Amino acid sequence: MPAPKLERLLNLTALLLAARLPVTAEQIQRELGYPEDQAAFRRAFERDKDELRSMGIPLRVERVPGRMPEVDGYRIPREEYALRDPGLTTDELAALHLAASAVQVEGMSPTAGLLKLGGLVPTAGGHEIGVRVANLPADPNLSLLFGAVSSRRPVRVRYHDREREVDPYRLEFQRGRWYLTGRDHSHDEERNFRLDRVQGSVEVLEGPTFEGPPTATPGRARGPWALGGDAVINAKVQIDGPQARWAIQHLGPDNIVSVQGEDSVVVELPVTNRQAFRSFVLGFLDHAEVLEPPELRDEIVAWLEAMAG
Amino acid sequence: MSTKPPAPPSPSAERLQRLLAMVPWIAAQDGPTLAEVSQRFDITPAQLAADLEVIWLVGLPPYTPDALVDVVQEGDRVWIHYAEVFESAHRLTPDQAVALLTAGASVLALPGADSEGFLARGVEKLAGVLGVDAEQILDIDLGAAPPEILDVLRRGASEHRQVRLDYYSHGRDSRTDRDIDPHLVQAQEGSLYVVGHCHVAGGRRRFRVDRIASATLLDTTFPPPDDDATAEVFAADDGDPRVVLELSPTAHWVSEVHPVEAVEERPDGSTVVTLAVAAAPWLDRLLISLGPEARIRSAPGELADSARRAAARILARYR
Numbered sequence: 039m040p041a042p043k044l045e046r047l048l049n050l051t052a053l054l055l056a057a058r059l060p061v062t063a064e065q066i067q068r069e070l071g072y073p074e075d076q077a078a079f080r081r082a083f084e085r086d087k088d089e090l091r092s093m094g095i096p097l098r099v100e101r102v103p104g105r106m107p108e109v110d111g112y113r114i115p116r117e118e119y120a121l122r123d124p125g126l127t128t129d130e131l132a133a134l135h136l137a138a139s140a141v142q143v144e145g146m147s148p149t150a151g152l153l154k155l156g157g158l159v160p161t162a163g164g165h166e167i168g169v170r171v172a173n174l175p176a177d178p179n180l181s182l183l184f185g186a187v188s189s190r191r192p193v194r195v196r197y198h199d200r201e202r203e204v205d206p207y208r209l210e211f212q213r214g215r216w217y218l219t220g221r222d223h224s225h226d227e228e229r230n231f232r233l234d235r236v237q238g239s240v241e242v243l244e245g246p247t248f249e250g251p252p253t254a255t256p257g258r259a260r261g262p263w264a265l266g267g268d269a270v271i272n273a274k275v276q277i278d279g280p281q282a283r284w285a286i287q288h289l290g291p292d293n294i295v296s297v298q299g300e301d302s303v304v305v306e307l308p309v310t311n312r313q314a315f316r317s318f319v320l321g322f323l324d325h326a327e328v329l330e331p332p333e334l335r336d337e338i339v340a341w342l343e344a345m346a347g
Numbered sequence: 348m349s350t351k352p353p354a355p356p357s358p359s360a361e362r363l364q365r366l367l368a369m370v371p372w373i374a375a376q377d378g379p380t381l382a383e384v385s386q387r388f389d390i391t392p393a394q395l396a397a398d399l400e401v402i403w404l405v406g407l408p409p410y411t412p413d414a415l416v417d418v419v420q421e422g423d424r425v426w427i428h429y430a431e432v433f434e435s436a437h438r439l440t441p442d443q444a445v446a447l448l449t450a451g452a453s454v455l456a457l458p459g460a461d462s463e464g465f466l467a468r469g470v471e472k473l474a475g476v477l478g479v480d481a482e483q484i485l486d487i488d489l490g491a492a493p494p495e496i497l498d499v500l501r502r503g504a505s506e507h508r509q510v511r512l513d514y515y516s517h518g519r520d521s522r523t524d525r526d527i528d529p530h531l532v533q534a535q536e537g538s539l540y541v542v543g544h545c546h547v548a549g550g551r552r553r554f555r556v557d558r559i560a561s562a563t564l565l566d567t568t569f570p571p572p573d574d575d576a577t578a579e580v581f582a583a584d585d586g587d588p589r590v591v592l593e594l595s596p597t598a599h600w601v602s603e604v605h606p607v608e609a610v611e612e613r614p615d616g617s618t619v620v621t622l623a624v625a626a627a628p629w630l631d632r633l634l635i636s637l638g639p640e641a642r643i644r645s646a647p648g649e650l651a652d653s654a655r656r657a658a659a660r661i662l663a664r665y666r
Contacts, residue, residue, distance in 0.1 A: 044362060045405060049407075052407055093363065094440035122476045124472040125472060126472055143450075151440075157368075181440075185441040187479075209485055211449070212486075287557070320661070323628060343658075343662065
């Protein structure tokens with residue numbers, strides 16, 4: 039009589055976690071009440087292994103030492119399995135829970151992670167964030183890249199029909215989209231990659247890890263004009279009318295060249311995406327003008343002349 | 348060798364995951380109540396009873412009573428002993444880490460967030476066990492806003508009090524004063540919005556928080572909305588004029604971003620869409636930024652000529 043599956047999976051996990059040496063399939067079959075029929079055992083054991091691996095449990099296959107003929111066994115290395123206790127207080131756990139109910143990444147449930155940290159804890163006193171955020175979009179490469187960023191492993195990315203090797207420095211969520219920022223080996227400089235434009239699956243490369251990235255300035259929002267792969271051109275733009283105030287507040291002091299009253303400002307922007315820059319400037323209609331460089335100014339004029347007919 | 352992202356868990360994997368988290372937690376406490384365990388692990392008391400039945404049968408070879416995990420239930424409390432093999436929970440998968448760190452970093456990135464509060468400390472501890480510096484590897488921007496304005500809107504929404512806005516309408520390119528009943532604040536496409544009933548427009552509208560020049564909390568209260576305020580708030584007005592645009596294949600995104608009323612796909616990949624125009628400057632912006640990728644096929648009155656006139660008006664600045 040086969041043991042119920044859940045009990046068997048728990049006992050399998052316990053057996054492999056407790057094992058000092060790899061445990062052979064034969065031992066596993068004997069100890070855990072798998073079917074005696076070899077084919078039936080193989081099928082059930084394969085499914086169980088898949089189940090554990092689908093949960094991210096590090097199930098290793100290793101040679102059993104000192105056995106002749108050579109035979110493979112299984113083990114879950116405790117140091118790779120165990121979560122180091124972060125020592126969260128109840129209030130901190132509740133704050134994480136609250137944040138996770140306000141902001142979610144599509145298709146990534148925060149529940150399983152919270153359970154591992156001590157469960158779902160309600161916030162005392164009913165504090166509210168007062169903000170409910172639409173789901174952040176998911177991306178098939180997001181977790182993989184997070185893993186690569188965390189472990190400092192280079193990745194191979196297909197972008198604009200070209201393979202690139204990149205040291206992934208950080209993930210950014212800007213203007214409603216995910217980006218990867220990292221050093222593109224072929225250009226030896228920091229670039230941004232829009233995740234929804236990455237073609238296919240990212241490959242995490244084995245081999246040496248990279249040195250720590252230069253320190254980022256957290257919370258520095260970047261405009262769409264700075265999220266491109268072109269060489270940097272600094273553009274001066276005059277913005278006036280009711281939106282001058284917006285520009286002063288949101289483009290940040292580093293980008294402000296001069297302020298003329300409440301209704302006019304000159305800003306300097308590092309442009310790496312010309313198309314996005316053009317849309318940004320033209321979005322102000324006749325409340326903005328590209329002052330420098332002539333190259334970008336001429337581009338805007340040519341665009342408008344074609345439309346004005 | 349490359350690592351593949353794990354597939355979503357099956358129902359049995361979900362239960363296994365829960366048990367692998369619950370056993371170490373109970374074992375580390377001194378007899379929590381069944382009610383607390385059910386709440387923390389998001390299950391009913393009946394499910395908890397069924398889970399405890401299973402834990403009873405778990406242990407190590409030779410699976411004699413002394414080699415099994417010991418579950419003791421007394422009154423409404425429960426203890427787990429001899430579960431050394433399960434003394435730690437399983438570490439977070441990349442998916443789980445991304446979900447939690449992103450949520451935490453997002454809320455901390457909201458203007459005016461407490462950078463030393465419980466959440467900030469929780470995120471720091473979590474990042475610590477994951478071996479990362481959350482501030483360095485995740486940079487999240489949900490949208491900018493003056494913290495004091497955001498604060499007024501959040502208070503208005505949670506205390507159900509009206510707010511007076513001095514608002515710059517991008518669509519109409521004009522500044523107006525208006526009173527609104529703020530229903531909620533939400534982030535979308537890189538900006539923060541307040542969604543609420545606008546007493547000037549006489550209906551539900553959304554306002555970009557960074558275009559609010561000032562917000563004043565009023566004493567007038569309003570009844571809480573009885574529906575989900577995140578529902579579509581951009582329903583076009585029947586009275587708005589309609590334009591028909593021809594879009595090249597590269598401008599296909601227009602029909603994904605804007606509420607189009609009719610889309611006709613043509614064999615060459617181009618599309619013909621019908622859009623309601625609530626404000627003329629909005630159409631000007633769309634056409635100016637699309638340039639040769641869009642052509643007006645039909646539009647009433649002055650709108651037919653809007654791209655050309657807007658381009659000429661902007662060009663005047665450059666001459």
